[in-house]
Amino acid sequence: MKKTHPIIGFVLILILPLALHSQTKLPTFFSDHMVLQQNEEVAIWGWDDAGKKINIEGSWGQKATTKTDGSGKWETRLQTPSAGGPYTLTISGNDEIQLQDVMIGEVWICSGQSNMQMTLNGYGNQPIFDAGDAILYANQSGIRMYTGARKASVEAMTDMEGTWQVSSTKNAPGFSAAAYFFGRVLEDVLEVPVGLIITSWGGSKVEAWMDKKSLRKSNVNEFPNEVPEKAPNHAPTLLYNGMIKPLVPFTAKGFLWYQGESNVSNADEYTQLFSDMITLWRSDFQNPDMPFYFVEIAPYNYGGRNSSFLREAQLQTMLQLPNTGMAGTMDLGNCTNIHPGNKKDVGRRLALWALSQTYGLEGFQYSGPVYHSMKKTDDHKIILSFDHAGNGLSTFGQPLKGFEIAGKDGNFVPAEATIGRNAQVTVWSSQVSNPQVVRYGFSNCPEATLYNMEKLPAPSFRTDFK
Structure with missing residues (x-):
């Protein structure tokens, strides 16, 4: 048996405790160039x-002190000032970590599938309109973007x-296009730094x-025991575990969702699923009223599946779930x-919702006209009335x-x-002598041309929805 040289053994005795000594570690989204939500006790x-x-x-000028638990995890809150920077953020434990170029401003968590993931570079022969100018002027923006890697996991990740x-x-060519255009409007109007956290996966x-x-709650009771090789972005819970749980409870102003x-194939279940997901995320991030703004899926030829039912489910989520x-x-x-x-x-259009309903700006419309009610006339017509059309329709x-x-x-x-007048539309057909029901834009790829005076489009709807 080979013996260890006594000097080497003595050195090992000295350095072994250091080797076993834990390092102070932070999640990757606490790093240089990050944005923290202004005027909040932010979670760190x-x-x-x-x-x-x-x-x-x-x-x-703010400090906080805490202690790790038995597993070595620590969490605390630190008060932030009004928007500004750059600042440093120092965390001291076994090591001292100093984060540089930290800005204080408005932070939004942006999630969904490929239309959120899609960068200003576009996809192959599928371009992003006006991306060239957006990139050209990107040096004039103070936006910071964190793009999380796509990760499916059976267990909740940290x-x-x-x-x-x-x-x-x-950097801008690799930024989520929808999120970046949202951020530019917020930045221009509010004149504050904007941080955007992107956690999305195409086709999810x-x-x-x-x-x-x-x-x-929606009778989904089969869950994967391992990450499947095919379509892990379809499997229940896997993206929540790998791409949402690590962020919890990061302090942000709200969520954006493009999914x-x-x-489309299970649109009848989507309102319940979507509403339950929003409620879950709000609970996780410790804010039951956290703003959640999302994008109506756009017209597209889905073949034999009518996507208007999914758009209807999205509309019902908006009408039923506050904020x-x-x-x-x-x-x-x-x-x-x-x-x-x-x-x-x-x-x-996402920014209009945020600026009006989250930041309290007034004097502009933030939603397209939404069907409110109908009445039948004696001359065999139906008159439709709309909300979010105070200045009229066009x-x-x-x-x-x-x-139809x-x-x-x-x-x-x-x-x-x-x-x-009065934000109303009169509908009729010579082929229907006793009309009962009207629907609008209720197909995969309709020609639908109804707007309010702010040129925000009406979503598809049917008057007999129950």
Whole structure:
């Protein structure tokens, strides 16, 4: 048996405790160039030795002290000031970590599938409109974006791969286009730094972003024991575990969501699933009223599946669940491309919801016209009334299209329609003598041209929805 040299053994005795000594660690989204939510007690956490005292200090003048638990995890809250920076954030335990170039501003968590994931670079031959100018002027923006790696997991993860990047002509091409255009509007109007955390996976189903408890409410009771090789982004719970749980409970102003295309086949379940997911996330992030703004899926040819039922489910979520809002896209779709290129208007319309309903700005409309009620006339017509149309309705020079009407037999035919006063539309057809029901934009890829005066489009709807 070979003996260890006594000097080497003595050195090992000295350095072994150091080798076993834990390092102070932080999740990847606590790093240089990050953005923290302004005027909040923001959550900060990490790991160290069990029972270790942890000191946190922001160069804006706030401090906090905590201690790790038996597993080495620590978490505390630190008060942030009004928007500004750059600051440093220092965390001291076994090691001292100093985060540089930390900004204080507005933070939004952005999730969903490929239309959220899609960067300013576009997809191959599928471009993002106005991306060239967005990239060209990216050096003039203070936006920071953290893009989390796609990760499916059976167990809840505690960290994720990703880095914060500052807006620049070099970095912006890899930024989520919808989120970036949203952030630019917020930045321009509020004049504050904006942080955007992107955690999205193309083609993902809503079930993948939920936990077992919330899924069981919709009678989803089969869950994977391992990550499947095929379509892990469809499997229940796997993206929630790998791409949401690591962020909990990061302090953010709200959520943005761009998903639904992969759930067209089970649209009848989507309102419940989607609502339960929103409630779950709000609970996880310790804010039951956290704003949640999402994008209506745009017109596209789904073959034999009618996507208007999914859009209807999205609309019902907005109408039923407080502090939610839907950015309309009936005029932005592409019947042959599920990735419409106009993400600039998507981002702008999401920002209108946030600026009005979250930040309290007034004097502008933030939603397209939403069907409110109907009444029948003596001359065999139906008059429709709308919310979010206080200044009236318009087609902006196009023919008014998208309406269908049916009698008691339920056979819908294309309808004539005119815009009247008081945000009303009159609908009729010479083929229907006793009209009962009207629907609008109720197909995969309709010509639908109804807007309010702020040129925000009406979502698809049917008057007999129950």
